[in-house]
Amino acid sequence: MKFCIQFRQLFSNACMLALVVTAAMNSPLQAQQSSLTIAEAQADSNQPLTFQYLFFWKENDTKTQSVLDATQKELAKLGANVSIKQIGIKDPANAELVEHYGVSRAPMPLVVCTASNGAVTKAFVSPFPAAQLQEGIVSRGTAESLKALQENKLVVLCALNGATGNNKTTLINARALKADQRFAQSVEVIAVDVRDPNEASLLAFFKLNANTAEPTTVILAPPGKQLASFSGAVTSAQIAEKLVAAQSACCPGGQCGPGAQCCPGGNCAPQKK
Numbered sequence: 578m579k580f581c582i583q584f585r586q587l588f589s590n591a592c593m594l595a596l597v598v599t600a601a602m603n604s605p606l607q608a609q610q611s612s613l614t615i616a617e618a619q620a621d622s623n624q625p626l627t628f629q630y631l632f633f634w635k636e637n638d639t640k641t642q643s644v645l646d647a648t649q650k651e652l653a654k655l656g657a658n659v660s661i662k663q664i665g666i667k668d669p670a671n672a673e674l675v676e677h678y679g680v681s682r683a684p685m686p687l688v689v690c691t692a693s694n695g696a697v698t699k700a701f702v703s704p705f706p707a708a709q710l711q712e713g714i715v716s717r718g719t720a721e722s723l724k725a726l727q728e729n730k731l732v733v734l735c736a737l738n739g740a741t742g743n744n745k746t747t748l749i750n751a752r753a754l755k756a757d758q759r760f761a762q763s764v765e766v767i768a769v770d771v772r773d774p775n776e777a778s779l780l781a782f783f784k785l786n787a788n789t790a791e792p793t794t795v796i797l798a799p800p801g802k803q804l805a806s807f808s809g810a811v812t813s814a815q816i817a818e819k820l821v822a823a824q825s826a827c828c829p830g831g832q833c834g835p836g837a838q839c840c841p842g843g844n845c846a847p848q849k850k
Contacts, residue, residue, distance in 0.1 A: 627658040627693040628714055633675070635666050635685040644686045644703050651707040655714065690714075696724035718769035719779045722797065725765035731804075731823055732797040733816060735768045736785045743810035747792040750813040757813075760820055798823050 630652055634641045645663070652659050666675045666685070675681050678689065688701040690713025698720060699713035715723070718734070725732045733751050737744040751766045769776045771787040780786075783803065785793050794807040796819050805819040 624693070625658065626715075626717060626720055627660070628655075628698070629691050629693070630659070630661045630710065630713065631678075631689045631691065632661055632663045633666055633678075633680050633683070633685060633687040633689070634663065640703075641686050644688075647707040648688060648710065651710045655711060659714070692720040692724075694720050694724050696720045696727060698723060716769075716773075716775040716779055718767060718776050721765070721767045722779070725767070726797065726799045726801055729799050731760075731764045731820055732795075733764060733766045733820075734783070734795040734797060735766065736771050736780060736783075736793040736795070737768055738771050738790050738792070742790075744792045746810050747794060750811060751794065751816060753813045754816060754820070757817065759824075760817070763824065764820060796820065796823065 630648065632645060632648060634645070649661060652661055664671050664674060666681060680687055680689075684702055686703050688703075688705075688710070689697060690699040690701075690710070692698050692715065698715045701709060701713075722732050722734060733754065735748050735751050737748060748766075748768055751768075754760045754764060755766060769779065771780060771785065771789070777787065783795055785795070791809045792811075794811050794816065795803060796805040796816070798804050804823050807815065
């Protein structure tokens with residue numbers, strides 16, 4: 578199945594496929610491409626994130642070589658946790674990967690950044706400044722949120738300051754929802770520490786206060802829409818109420834408008850003729 582997402586201003590449109598990071602930084606375009614398959618296992622979520630940039634190309638011409646050279650040089654600056662994989666879209670061995678990303682008709686060359694947890698974090702359509710490639714490197718909280726949203730799940734994002742008091746209570750109550758059969762497969766609970774400087778961009782994006790001692794809980798729906806926010810301690814019932822409303826508001830399980838559009842409360846906009 579293909580998943581597409583636009584996480585608002587953070588990332589460009591991209592299609593999700595879980596990948597294992599493999600190093601191919603210095604392999605020439607003319608070299609034989611080793612195929613990536615859908616069956617490749619995702620990296621352990623407890624391990625540090627690594628990032629693989631998928632370089633999709635069609636013709637081995639001057640333009641492709643120029644973009645590849647600039648991409649390799651820029652990625653070499655980003656450290657050992659970054660690698661590049663070159664993928665010729667005309668190679669039958671790559672057909673499954675090309676199909677799942679839906680890039681067979683995309684402008685080439687195309688660069689897609691994937692995190693080792695399976696999330697697509699950024700897509701770059703040439704021409705693009707090579708310096709932008711670093712935007713694919715994101716925090717753990719961002720990567721986990723993107724992965725869940727790309728799997729068409731609701732996200733309960735808990736921004737915590739320590740593991741005491743209301744912070745601990747909120748996280749326990751949020752995680753308890755995973756035991757509820759209504760949410761076990763359709764909801765992901767993600768905790769971020771507001772004291773972690775790596776999460777500063779994510780916190781700023783959702784306007785979460787990094788200096789407060791109280792927890793903040795945010796509910797997100799694909800493709801990154803904020804549905805609700807709670808400040809301070811929150812109960813499982815309070816979160817569940819918002820999740821149920823979200824699940825009943827959009828397909829599947831709710832009222833769908835023309836073209837399978839989300840149709841909260843059944844109030845759909847008129848179909849364009």
